[in-house]
Amino acid sequence: MADTEPPSLEPMLRKLLGHGKLNAAERTATLALPHTIRTFGAHEYVVRQGDVARYCCVLLSGFCVRQKVVGRGARQIVALHLNGDLVDLQNSLLGVADHNLQALTVVRFAMVPRDMIMRMMDEYPVVAMRMWQDTLVDASVGREWMANIGRRDAAGRVAHLLCELGLRFQKAGLGSAEAFEMPLTQEQIGDVTGLTSVHVNRMLKAFERDGIIRRSRKTVHIDDWGQLASIGDFDDQYLHLNEDKLALS
Amino acid sequence: MADTEPPSLEPMLRKLLGHGKLNAAERTATLALPHTIRTFGAHEYVVRQGDVARYCCVLLSGFCVRQKVVGRGARQIVALHLNGDLVDLQNSLLGVADHNLQALTVVRFAMVPRDMIMRMMDEYPVVAMRMWQDTLVDASVGREWMANIGRRDAAGRVAHLLCELGLRFQKAGLGSAEAFEMPLTQEQIGDVTGLTSVHVNRMLKAFERDGIIRRSRKTVHIDDWGQLASIGDFDDQYLHLNEDKLALS
DNA sequence: CGACGTGTTGAAGGAGCTCAATCTAAGTGG
DNA sequence: CCACTTAGATTGAGCTCCTTCAACACGTCG
Numbered sequence: 363m364a365d366t367e368p369p370s371l372e373p374m375l376r377k378l379l380g381h382g383k384l385n386a387a388e389r390t391a392t393l394a395l396p397h398t399i400r401t402f403g404a405h406e407y408v409v410r411q412g413d414v415a416r417y418c419c420v421l422l423s424g425f426c427v428r429q430k431v432v433g434r435g436a437r438q439i440v441a442l443h444l445n446g447d448l449v450d451l452q453n454s455l456l457g458v459a460d461h462n463l464q465a466l467t468v469v470r471f472a473m474v475p476r477d478m479i480m481r482m483m484d485e486y487p488v489v490a491m492r493m494w495q496d497t498l499v500d501a502s503v504g505r506e507w508m509a510n511i512g513r514r515d516a517a518g519r520v521a522h523l524l525c526e527l528g529l530r531f532q533k534a535g536l537g538s539a540e541a542f543e544m545p546l547t548q549e550q551i552g553d554v555t556g557l558t559s560v561h562v563n564r565m566l567k568a569f570e571r572d573g574i575i576r577r578s579r580k581t582v583h584i585d586d587w588g589q590l591a592s593i594g595d596f597d598d599q600y601l602h603l604n605e606d607k608l609a610l611s
Numbered sequence: 612m613a614d615t616e617p618p619s620l621e622p623m624l625r626k627l628l629g630h631g632k633l634n635a636a637e638r639t640a641t642l643a644l645p646h647t648i649r650t651f652g653a654h655e656y657v658v659r660q661g662d663v664a665r666y667c668c669v670l671l672s673g674f675c676v677r678q679k680v681v682g683r684g685a686r687q688i689v690a691l692h693l694n695g696d697l698v699d700l701q702n703s704l705l706g707v708a709d710h711n712l713q714a715l716t717v718v719r720f721a722m723v724p725r726d727m728i729m730r731m732m733d734e735y736p737v738v739a740m741r742m743w744q745d746t747l748v749d750a751s752v753g754r755e756w757m758a759n760i761g762r763r764d765a766a767g768r769v770a771h772l773l774c775e776l777g778l779r780f781q782k783a784g785l786g787s788a789e790a791f792e793m794p795l796t797q798e799q800i801g802d803v804t805g806l807t808s809v810h811v812n813r814m815l816k817a818f819e820r821d822g823i824i825r826r827s828r829k830t831v832h833i834d835d836w837g838q839l840a841s842i843g844d845f846d847d848q849y850l851h852l853n854e855d856k857l858a859l860s
Numbered sequence: 861c862g863a864c865g866t867g868t869t870g871a872a873g874g875a876g877c878t879c880a881a882t883c884t885a886a887g888t889g890g
Numbered sequence: 891c892c893a894c895t896t897a898g899a900t901t902g903a904g905c906t907c908c909t910t911c912a913a914c915a916c917g918t919c920g
Contacts, residue, residue: 412848430758433767433844438758452747455740460751460849483736491704491732494743498701501750502709504757509679509687511761512805516908518682547866556761561908563868595682599661600709765876796898810876812900828885 369393370472373446374420378492381499388489395482397472402426402465408450409463415453417473421445424469425545428452429553430461439553440507441500442527442546445534448496454479466545499602506600511556514595519555520565521594524575528584529598540584544577618642619721622695623669627741630748637738644731646721651675651714657699658712664702666722670694673718674794677701678802679710688802689756690749691776691795694783697745703728715794748851755849760805763844768804769814770843773824777833778847789833793826 369375375392378384384392397420402408408426409415421443428441428449440461443449453459454476483490503526510522528539536542548566549559557565569575574590576583584590618624624641627633633641646669651657657675658664670692677690677698689710692698702708703725732739752775759771777788785791797815798808806814818824823839825832833839 428754430754432758432762436762438761440754440757452750455744456747456751456851458848458851460851461754480740483740487732487736487739490736490739490743491729494739494746495704497743497747497750498705501701501746501753502705504750504753505677505679505689505710508689508753508757508760509681511757512687512802513681513685548868549866553761558909559867560869560910564908567868599707602705602709797900798898807877808899809878809901813876816900 370399370422371395371397371420371474373422374448374472377446377448377496378489381492381495382488384488384492388486391482391486392489395474395478397474397478400471400473402469402471404465404467404469406465406469407462408465408469408471409453409459411459411462413453413459414457415450415459416476418451418454418476418479419449419463420472420474421447421449422470422472425466426464426469427466427550428461428463437553438556439550440504442554444530444545445536448493451479451493451497452500466550502600502602507554516555516557516561517565517568518594519557520551520562521569521590522596523551523554523594524569524582524584525587525591525594525596525598526601527582528587529601529603533603540587542582543580544582545580619648619671620644620646620669620723622671623697623721626695626697626745627738630741630744631737633737633741637735640731640735641738644723644727646723646727649720649722651718651720653714653716653718655714655718656711657714657718657720658702658708660708660711662702662708663706664699664708665725667700667703667725667728668698668712669721669723670696670698671719671721674715675713675718676715676799677710677712686802687805688799689753691803693779693794694785697742700728700742700746701749715799751849751851756803765804765806765810766814766817767843768806769800769811770818770839771845772800772803772843773831773833774836774840774843774845774847775850776831777836778850778852782852789836791831792829793831794829 371393375389378392408419411430423445426443426449427439428443429437429439431437450463453461453463479493510519514522527544528542531537531542532539546554548562551562552559555562566575566577569590570577574584574586576585590596620642624638627641657668660679672694675692675698676688677692678686678688680686699712702710702712728742759768763771776793777791780786780791781788795803796808797811800811801808804811815824815826818839819826823833823835825834839845
């Protein structure tokens with residue numbers, strides 16, 4: 363289980379460096395965090411609502427979502443994670459998970475025990491700060507999704523999501539902003555945007571008809587980014603991709 | 612301006628203690644955080660999207676909301692803050708505000724410079740941890756709102772919000788769960804729930820007709836909590852009100 | 861090859877929106 | 891103290907965007 367020889371946590375370090383500087387000692391300590399590697403199958407639940415969370419999961423490969431189930435079965439996806447994301451710091455620091463964590467594809471995690479995060483906090487406050495910032499970016503994305511679901515029409519919601527995916531995939535090295543492999547089914551796109559799969563389909567077809575996107579297999583090509591961004595009222599500021607880190611030491 | 616004689620930050624300390632223990636030194640250091648007191652009028656913007664955030668605001672009295680404006684004018688309220696809340700740690704740690712902070716009523720803040728939070732982080736990691744936890748609870752509420760907006764019908768959304776307000780007001784000492792003063796106009800309730808003010812009105816009237824709630828002036832009485840919670844599919848877990856703090860030292 | 865998950869399409873209905881008028885309460889200035 | 895103003899609440903009518911239901915197509919994988 364324990365598998366610490368290769369620098370498994372390198373994707374996490376890269377993510378944290380995206381939020382600001384870390385000195386050599388901090389970088390070393392980050393990579394040295396004890397962890398185990400675990401694999402989950404597609405559709406498998408990694409954490410269930412109500413579980414006591416003992417691990418912070420660093421996503422090494424694959425895709426997973428955080429989601430809540432309301433009333434009788436309807437599902438809302440509240441976050442989408444890819445490559446290098448620190449998943450479930452949220453839950454693990456609050457003790458009891460208030461939502462589910464589910465794998466979309468086969469997924470590989472580096473599981474870091476919560477206690478180790480706490481110790482890191484004490485010894486390397488700056489590293490903790492970077493982790494904190496990461497959860498804040500998550501929250502920022504969440505706020506944008508809220509606005510997306512609450513105040514845009516169906517076309518806007520889907521367009522906005524496509525733009526976001528493009529940029530995030532590019533950043534994660536999984537494609538370009540204009541061409542990437544869609545990890546979500548149309549039903550899952552609906553669960554992100556608060557729509558039905560049927561209506562998501564109609565929106566996608568409409569974009570395709572209008573020459574804004576093209577699809578082949580699972581690949582999405584965004585041919586007219588400008589128009590898609592306009593329909594989705596998309597402004598990437600909320601992703602905090604290119605923050606001026608200087609402000610934060 | 613500087614007004615450090617009375618323990619202005621006491622509400623913040625109380626909030627942080629809600630997330631876990633702090634020792635005497637940590638409590639003292641928290642109360643000793645340098646800050647200035649500022650008052651804002653109703654409807655005034657405290658922070659605007661795009662602003663460089665230099666302060667973390669502790670809400671001493673009044674109500675404020677965090678909100679985003681999409682496309683041409685539609686507004687989505689992404690968080691509601693009352694008494695003692697640490698507002699805008701989110702923004703202040705990320706540098707550039709990705710949303711607006713607006714006062715609903717006359718509002719008094721203790722403004723703590725961001726640098727002081729950063730220093731606190733170094734010297735008292737446990738205090739920083741409690742602040743982090745606070746932002747995580749904010750995020751948890753945000754996720755529930757997302758599910759509310761995306762996957763419940765209009766009656767459910769409004770009912771859910773009323774239940775949440777009741778519990779939060781009770782916790783903040785501003786009323787009981789069954790009777791509190793509504794700080795939001797129906798239009799603002801719409802901006803929280805992704806509905807129009809007209810439809811919010813119809814939902815409230817329906818609840819009143821069915822004997823679930825009563826309203827007089829701005830006061831809301833919840834007469835049938837069970838039914839309201841059922842309509843809103845309400846489960847207070849996401850508010851993390853009574854967490855088992857023992858888990859976190 | 862057959863089955864299941866996913867995507868696609870049509871038709872019909874309804875939940876919530878838009879527009880607009882009216883009503884109420886709480887100021888505000890004279 | 892009262893006329894006037896204004897923000898917010900209330901109500902109705904019509905409409906539309908999105909859902910629901912249902913059928914069918916496609917492709918991938920056993």
